[in-house]
Amino acid sequence: METHHYKNRSYLSAIEAARFLNTSVTKIHQLASEAKVKVRIATSGQMRFDLADLKHFADLSHLELPQFCPIDSxxxxxxxxxxxxxxxxxxxxxxxxxxxxxxxxxxxxxxxxxxxxxxxxxxxxxxxxxxxxxxxxxxxxxxxxxxxxxxxxxxxxxxxxxxxxxxxxxxxxxxxxxxxxxxxxxxxxxxxxxxxxxxxxxxxxxxxxxxxxxxxxxxxxxxxxxxxxxxxxxKGFKKYAHLTDxxxxxxxxxxxxxxxxxxxxxxxxxxxxxxxxxxxxxxxxxxxxxxxxxxxxxxxxxxxxxxxxxxxxxxxxxxxxxxxxxxxxxxxxxxxxxxxxxxxx
Known part of the structure; x- marks a missing residue:
């Protein structure tokens, strides 16, 4: 997966990290607490993850990121x-x-x-x-x-x-x-x-x-x-004229x-x-x-x-x-x- 389009992003939230790795937020919190994925704490108190760190973890863990079938336009x-x-x-x-x-x-x-x-x-x-x-x-x-x-x-x-x-x-x-x-x-x-x-x-x-x-x-x-x-x-347009009783x-x-x-x-x-x-x-x-x-x-x-x-x-x-x-x-x-x-x- 190419990630260069996000090179200016400073962080991902725990929800975004879970979505990227196709796992649960609970699992993301666990990985952070075990220092398996780098994390920093924002001023809001919420976890923040770097996209490059997540991709590195996925590569090391040989994770298969999900592929989605195309749907009708x-x-x-x-x-x-x-x-x-x-x-x-x-x-x-x-x-x-x-x-x-x-x-x-x-x-x-x-x-x-x-x-x-x-x-x-x-x-x-x-x-x-x-x-x-x-x-x-x-x-x-x-x-x-x-x-x-x-x-x-x-x-x-x-x-x-x-x-x-x-x-x-x-x-x-x-x-x-x-x-x-x-x-x-x-x-x-x-x-x-x-x-x-x-x-x-x-x-x-x-x-x-x-x-x-x-x-x-x-x-x-x-x-x-x-x-x-x-x-x-x-002028002259009646916005409710199409409505029936x-x-x-x-x-x-x-x-x-x-x-x-x-x-x-x-x-x-x-x-x-x-x-x-x-x-x-x-x-x-x-x-x-x-x-x-x-x-x-x-x-x-x-x-x-x-x-x-x-x-x-x-x-x-x-x-x-x-x-x-x-x-x-x-x-x-x-x-x-x-x-x-x-x-x-």
């Missing part, structure tokens, strides 16, 4: 009375989706230089771009095509966080992904409406820093953002859910299970797309996720009787997404 499933489409390709040009045919977008993009999303080098893999300006240029093409396929007046939600990165001598800085994402999307034509804060119930734990002395208190990172954008309405009635929200959305722009949600409970290196909780899809679309409408990952958005869409479209460049993740959708039947 487009799959169509009927789930819970809905149609779910999965395209195995990048989403900079979503030629399989017609102009203004989508009613809602919900996604969490691959973070710049932060996750090993694919075991093999993939052309167009945003998670393995090491230049921040290039990352914004490439992902801007995705937001441009989302703007094309979204109907006027409808919403797009992006789950993202500002990214802490290590510097020399144990220091760090935070990359302003949130602010720059807003700028890029507004330049594309979207109107930025608001940010919703996702407060995690078990966020990353920071080291104690200079405890018990002042000056170096490292604050735990327990939140991400959900950015809300809207495609401007076009039956669709509206079937989409009625109960008072408890309505209030849970309206009462606060801080949503408390538990992240996806850690360690071996995760089926993807960077999943968001099922509740996140479920709430957004239920609150901002109608039964029978179409939801798109240009960075599908393990398929959480489409599972939520299918369960709520919305049609779904997902784009996923990594065929391993696409297989996981398709299997999760099949399990809903």
């Amino acid at each position: 487009q799959s169509l499933l009927s789930v819970n009375g809905t149609t779910q489409q999965v395209f195995v390709q990048d989403s900079t040009q979503m030629s399989g989706v017609a102009d203004e045919s989508v009613h809602l977008m919900v996604t969490s993009p691959p973070y710049f230089n932060a996750k090993l999303y694919s075991r093999k080098p993939l052309s167009g893999d945003l998670g393995n771009i090491h230049d921040i300006d290039e990352w914004f240029e490439k992902i801007g093409l995705v937001w441009k095509d989302v703007f094309r396929v979204l109907q006027p007046g409808r919403k797009a939600f992006i789950n993202i966080m500002n990214l802490p990165v290590s510097l020399k001598r144990g220091t760090y800085r935070t990359i302003n992904l949130v602010g720059r994402t807003i700028d890029v999307c507004e330049k594309t034509g979207f109107v930025f409406k608001r940010d919703i804060v996702w407060q995690k119930t078990n966020g990353a734990r920071a080291h104690f820093g200079t405890y018990p002395y002042p000056g170096g208190i490292l604050i735990n990172n327990t939140h991400e953002f959900i950015l809300e954008f809207q495609k401007p309405e076009r 039956e669709q509206k009635e079937a989409s009625t929200l109960d008072k408890e859910f309505w209030i849970s959305i309206k009462k606060s722009d801080v949503w408390v949600m538990k992240p996806e299970g850690s360690g071996d409970k995760r089926c993807h290196v960077a999943p968001f909780p099922y509740e996140l797309p479920y709430r957004l899809i239920k609150a901002f679309s109608f039964v029978g409408e179409t939801v798109i996720d240009p960075f599908l990952g393990s398929g959480t958005t489409l599972r939520a869409a299918a369960s709520l009787q919305r049609n779904g479209i997902g784009y996923e460049l990594n065929d391993e993740s696409a297989v996981t997404a398709l299997e999760s959708l099949k399990n809903l039947k």
